Amino acid sequence: MLRSFQTKLDLNNQQRTLAAKHAGVARHAWNWGLDICLKALSAKEKLPTAITLHKRLVAEVKSANAWYYEVSKCAPQQALRNLSKAFGHFFKVSGRGKPKFKKKNIKDSFYLEGSITVSDNRLKLPIFGWVRCHEILPAVRPKNVTVSKRASDWYVSFRYELEAKPSPKTxxxxxxxxxxxxxxxxxxxxxxxxxxxxxxxxxxxxxxxxxxxxxxxxxxxxxxxxxxxxxxxxxxxxxxxxxxxxxxxxxxxxxxxxxxxxxxxxxxxxxxxxxxxxxxxxxxxxxxxxxxxxxxxxxxxxxxDKFYPSSQLCSCCHHRQKMPLSARVFKCAFCGIELDRDFNASVNLEHWRPDIDYPLTVSSTGLACGGSHQLNGTAVKDSMKQEGNVKLSKISLSRSGE
Known part of the structure; x- marks a missing residue:
């Protein structure tokens, strides 16, 4: 399985400038590609793929802007891949809006891949060289990294393989x-x-x-x-x-x-x-x-279950009663036990089983503490049916007496 790792970078002034250039190129490529995609949608044309956009970027934009060659080619290339993925989510996932244009200093980030080396608290990145981190890095060799900016500080994140190891349970x-x-x-x-x-x-x-x-x-x-x-x-x-x-x-x-x-x-x-x-x-x-x-x-x-009444059930006798949010102590009306509301709910969650029917309504009946079985929803329904039959028999008797 893959595990993600993120840490803060300790960059010097030259590396900070280089990181800002990478983020700026990635942002420019995203906005340029988004403009082309929106024009294609308005003209009811087929949406260009990430590969098509990258070929046009090299032919039209890179040749006209020399500052594209000051950064790694991975930054604009991955930005166009992310744009294509964003449009895929927009068309397939309901509730997703269209991709928006990016602004400077708002969620700045870029992607790097290639020869990446890890050594203690240092990381060797393409174009950047060796950069320092604020903590010891895992002894792995990541294939790619993502560098992002949060409140004037830069962070690096990457993924690496991790084997699931069972830990001793208490x-x-x-x-x-x-x-x-x-x-x-x-x-x-x-x-x-x-x-x-x-x-x-x-x-x-x-x-x-x-x-x-x-x-x-x-x-x-x-x-x-x-x-x-x-x-x-x-x-x-x-x-x-x-x-x-x-x-x-x-x-x-x-x-x-x-x-x-x-x-x-x-x-x-x-x-x-x-x-x-x-x-x-x-x-x-x-x-x-x-x-x-x-x-x-x-x-x-x-x-x-989403409708499991963990806060309304007594963890001792399973009697259900109303519990407003203002009541922080659970006082069972049947067995008399008093527990903290949250602790009572956690005990009920520990004993929860998906194959057991729990009380569906607040009832005045229940089992004494130490009972051999729980008052489930079926028992409540049966008792309600019996009460209804008794009422009907009483009504019929009174009418016959008349």
């Missing part, structure tokens, strides 16, 4: 309930607090954004103010990613089966009262990281 199965107050509550009692990176930096971010508005457009002061905003956004993202990586790595390495909820995250974000807090936690990123790390560590991620 627990066979665990249930994980993710939330806003605490990022994750596990069925073994472990609680991972939410870092709330955006909420902590919200006032400072608002101050910096007001500072940008006071600067004149196009001035150097406005550029510097925008750079401060971008650096703060990068810090917020890094704090969130660090918390998610630590949590998902611990779960994948120490557990064989991890049961999580199959949440409708896009639907949850439509709640304007909780959208900011939900986005700050990174629920989708948590699920994405957990799935690929579980494959590395030979673990299994199990997604409970």
């Amino acid at each position: 627990r066979q199965r665990i249930g994980v309930d993710i939330g806003i107050n605490s990022l994750a509550t596990c069925s073994d009692g472990s609680v991972f607090p939410s870092v709330k990176a955006y909420r902590q930096a919200q006032r400072k971010l608002a101050h910096l954004q007001r500072s940008v508005c006071r600067k004149q457009k196009g001035s150097r002061n406005r550029t510097q103010a925008n750079l401060k905003v971008a650096r703060l956004h990068r810090r917020i993202a890094n704090i969130r990613q660090d918390a998610l990586h630590k949590l998902t790595s611990w779960l994948a390495k120490n557990h064989s089966e991890i049961v999580i909820e199959d949440l409708n995250i896009s639907g949850m974000l439509k709640n304007h009262r909780l959208a900011s807090a939900i986005a700050d936690c990174g629920f989708y990123e948590f699920k994405r990281q957990l799935e690929y790390k579980a494959s590395w560590c030979c673990a299994t991620v199990i997604k409970a």
Whole structure:
């Protein structure tokens, strides 16, 4: 399997200028190719392929712009491949919009391939030579790399082969309930607090954004103010990613089966009262990281049914009752047990099985603690039918008595 690696580059001034030239050529090739493709679509002609665009680029653009020869040929070539792939997604995947023109200093990146060598914390790239990194690199020989820019700093990323190795597990199965107050509550009692990176930096971010508005457009002061905003956004993202990586790595390495909820995250974000807090936690990123790390560590991620009422079921007697969001302690009306709401949900997730029918409605009946079986949806339906038959028999008796 392939594993991705990304780290920050420590470039000198000459290398920074060269990186900016590569990103500029890749951006120019993308915008030139996009303009040709849009004209072909408006004229109802066949969309040119990446190979056709590259041949035209060499014949028409490269010969007229000498600065194309100052960078590697891989940068504009890969930009045209990405453009062709973007149009493929636009035509095949529903909800994807048309590719847009790129702007300077917004998601700048370029692609390199060829003779690439790794040595400790150094990386030898075509055209660039040896560049330093901020950490030790894996002892591999990547075939290609992607260099991207984030808030005036350059990062390199590449992929390499990795064999899945099973790690020693401390627990066979665990249930994980993710939330806003605490990022994750596990069925073994472990609680991972939410870092709330955006909420902590919200006032400072608002101050910096007001500072940008006071600067004149196009001035150097406005550029510097925008750079401060971008650096703060990068810090917020890094704090969130660090918390998610630590949590998902611990779960994948120490557990064989991890049961999580199959949440409708896009639907949850439509709640304007909780959208900011939900986005700050990174629920989708948590699920994405957990799935690929579980494959590395030979673990299994199990997604409970989307409509499974983990927060409404008692983890002791399986009695179901209403639980508003304001209630943070689960107090069972049948057996009297009191548990933290999130911990109760995580225990229910650990015991979840796809072949068991759970209570479909909130009922006033249940089993005592230590019962031999659970009150499932079929039993609830049967009891409702029996109650209906009793009512009908009572009505018929009263009518016969009349």
